[in-house]
Amino acid sequence: MASAAEQLAANLNFSAFSKAEDLKKRIWFTLGALLVYRLGTYIPMPGIDPHALAQAFQQQSTGILGLFNMFAGGAVGRMAIFALGIMPYISASIIIQLMTSVIPSLEALKKEGESGRKIINQYTRYGTVLLATVQAYGIAAGLQSTSSIVTNPGTFFILSSVITLVGGTMFLMWIGEQITARGIGNGISLIIFAGIAANLPSALANLLELGRTGALSTAIILIVVVVVVACIAGVVFFERAQRRLLIQYPKRQVGNRMFQGDTSHLPLKLNTAGVIPPIFASSLLLLPVTIANFADTSTLPGWATAIIASLGHGRPLYMLLYAGMIAFFAFFYTAIVFNPKDTADNLKKHGGFIPGIRPGERTADYIDYVLTRITVVGAIYLVVICLLPEILISAAGIPFYLGGTSLLIVVSVTMDTVAQVQGHLLAHQYEGLVKKAKLRGGRRGAR
Numbered sequence: 001m002a003s004a005a006e007q008l009a010a011n012l013n014f015s016a017f018s019k020a021e022d023l024k025k026r027i028w029f030t031l032g033a034l035l036v037y038r039l040g041t042y043i044p045m046p047g048i049d050p051h052a053l054a055q056a057f058q059q060q061s062t063g064i065l066g067l068f069n070m071f072a073g074g075a076v077g078r079m080a081i082f083a084l085g086i087m088p089y090i091s092a093s094i095i096i097q098l099m100t101s102v103i104p105s106l107e108a109l110k111k112e113g114e115s116g117r118k119i120i121n122q123y124t125r126y127g128t129v130l131l132a133t134v135q136a137y138g139i140a141a142g143l144q145s146t147s148s149i150v151t152n153p154g155t156f157f158i159l160s161s162v163i164t165l166v167g168g169t170m171f172l173m174w175i176g177e178q179i180t181a182r183g184i185g186n187g188i189s190l191i192i193f194a195g196i197a198a199n200l201p202s203a204l205a206n207l208l209e210l211g212r213t214g215a216l217s218t219a220i221i222l223i224v225v226v227v228v229v230a231c232i233a234g235v236v237f238f239e240r241a242q243r244r245l246l247i248q249y250p251k252r253q254v255g256n257r258m259f260q261g262d263t264s265h266l267p268l269k270l271n272t273a274g275v276i277p278p279i280f281a282s283s284l285l286l287l288p289v290t291i292a293n294f295a296d297t298s299t300l301p302g303w304a305t306a307i308i309a310s311l312g313h314g315r316p317l318y319m320l321l322y323a324g325m326i327a328f329f330a331f332f333y334t335a336i337v338f339n340p341k342d343t344a345d346n347l348k349k350h351g352g353f354i355p356g357i358r359p360g361e362r363t364a365d366y367i368d369y370v371l372t373r374i375t376v377v378g379a380i381y382l383v384v385i386c387l388l389p390e391i392l393i394s395a396a397g398i399p400f401y402l403g404g405t406s407l408l409i410v411v412s413v414t415m416d417t418v419a420q421v422q423g424h425l426l427a428h429q430y431e432g433l434v435k436k437a438k439l440r441g442g443r444r445g446a447r
Helices: 004-011 014-019 021-040 050-060 064-071 087-102 104-110 114-145 155-182 187-198 200-213 218-240 276-294 302-310 316-337 340-349 361-396 404-446
Strands: 242-248 252-254 257-259 263-269
Touching: 021 155, 021 187, 021 404, 087 104, 087 114, 087 155, 087 316, 104 114, 114 155, 155 187, 187 200, 187 404, 200 218, 218 361, 218 404, 242 361, 263 361, 276 316, 276 361, 276 404, 302 316, 316 361, 340 361, 361 404
Parallel strands: none
Antiparallel strands: 242 263, 252 257
16 A cells, blocks of 8 residues: 555646646645734834843743744744734633533534534634733733833733734734635644744754854764654654544445445544643643742742752653643543544444444443553653653753644644645546546537
8 A cells, every 4th residue: 555655746746736726826825824924923012122022031931931932933032913823712722622521502512513613613712812812911011010121111001012912813813714714724723833933944053053163063963853853753653643443334225225334434543632732731831930930039938949940941850740741631632622422423323333342332432442542652652752852952952942842733734734735636636537528528429
């Protein structure tokens, strides 16, 4: 059987791409929308002293602000109008997903199909506005409390900052929806991807500069390259990995005709949770360090100072908690987004069954059993991918920009976008074959 890479190479050819006018329009629209996003990350908020901001942010770059700055493409460090990025929308989406599992009315909306999905999306937008407003107010108040960053502190600065930041987030949400509808790929994911990828050239240049000045040896740089390539290969392999459960459908009679039973497969992804576990784990672990950097450490008790110091990058306690939280959120989020009982009920409703397993509750238990076993492997994969860069940073003192979380996002989004491009090309080729067949049939009829 040909591999996915061989199939992609066979289908993605330049002649087919040159003829796919709709696909080219979608790609140009996506690039134009991402360019608008990147320009917005350089437009500063009014009333901010950029030099004082740069000095203050340098002290907080290792905390949660550094993580958000990476997702926002550097907009947090510049305090641009897109400083909040798309993270409030992602947080609201996760909260709504969690609520659909515990609130019966939302769960009923989820089962209503397209109409219910539209209502849930509207609730997600309302939640985005609420979260963005709270975060924007916190940022404005924090900037105002720090001396010399805000040129004219006061109520007007806080009000204008909240309006600017919330408006920036809503505009990014709209851009993401437009990319999904009129472009190529998932718009929200591509915005995060563009923010991370934009800083990769400068990070690579800094790494090579350290090698040129002798701060890093050639052997260390080669090890970095090998680790990055190995991590990318691992992400590609495990993100494509599936456990496919055989589903059989019995014979059925329609009128006087008897149709043979059909077979299909139920695909269970090895990593159902995606990049959510590393994001949650990083955010929670970096939060105490960020709060401590803003607070006066001299007033903290000795045990609190020791714990905060142990939560630094590369410390054993940080590594242990990071791995444990990734594994926990891998199982927790998988249980939220995939319900074996609903899957078993849908199979039973359509007459499908797993060979050797009784439909209904026994099928749900079996799917849950298989899903738990493969999630163990998926959690181990996430822990390894996320800890390798941390070990490299702590052991060799490398300013490693592309961490495990960002690596997962970049590779996963790239794979999804390429798969959509391939799907558009295959659809275009199929339409071309249908037109040729109709044209030949018309010519034969004329003869």
